[in-house]
């Protein structure tokens with residue numbers, strides 16, 4: 001805790017004064033352009049890896065960067081997505097998975113989650129992705145998915161969550177009218193690289209290829 005307290009003091013004395021104007025503007029409202037959904041994993045810093053500032057990203061985090069498909073039951077993710085899209089009017093939704101994801105490791109082998117009933121239930125939202133990997137590699141239903149397939153499972157999970165978010169009515173409406181675009185990302189913790197896909201893709205590509213049009217104009 002010492003480091004955290006020291007950090008707060010440093011923020012108050014040094015960081016805040018440097019950004020006083022920005023915080024002054026943000027004090028009365030936010031206007032983020034991006035809803036950023038990612039894993040709770042401590043190794044991911046959305047602002048750091050996108051070079052963005054406070055006020056730029058509306059961030060939702062949970063174990064496994066999961067978006068439960070829409071239902072009439074209300075959950076934290078459902079409410080946050082609805083608010084970001086319908087009220088804040090974000091134009092882009094980035095769903096960012098990452099390498100070495102503990103949640104996906106758990107989803108690959110749910111028998112190891114016996115003492116964690118809530119984790120097990122939550123990771124049920126990844127099941128289709130795990131089943132795709134299992135089917136592709138003809139792994140019998142009574143066997144766990146080998147960890148060599150972790151990266152493939154992480155990618156499939158992001159592809160699946162991209163589909164899930166489209167079932168949320170506010171998102172479906174904005175996609176249908178071209179007002180929101182969905183991006184799937186995989187952040188590589190070791191290399192700092194990002195692989196990505198767009199809402200209709202089934203494969204991931206290099207970041208620089210995916211965003212070549214934007215990069216050209218920089």
Ligand SMILES: [Zn+2]
Pocket residue numbers: 039040041063064065098100101102103104
């Ligand atoms: Zn994770």
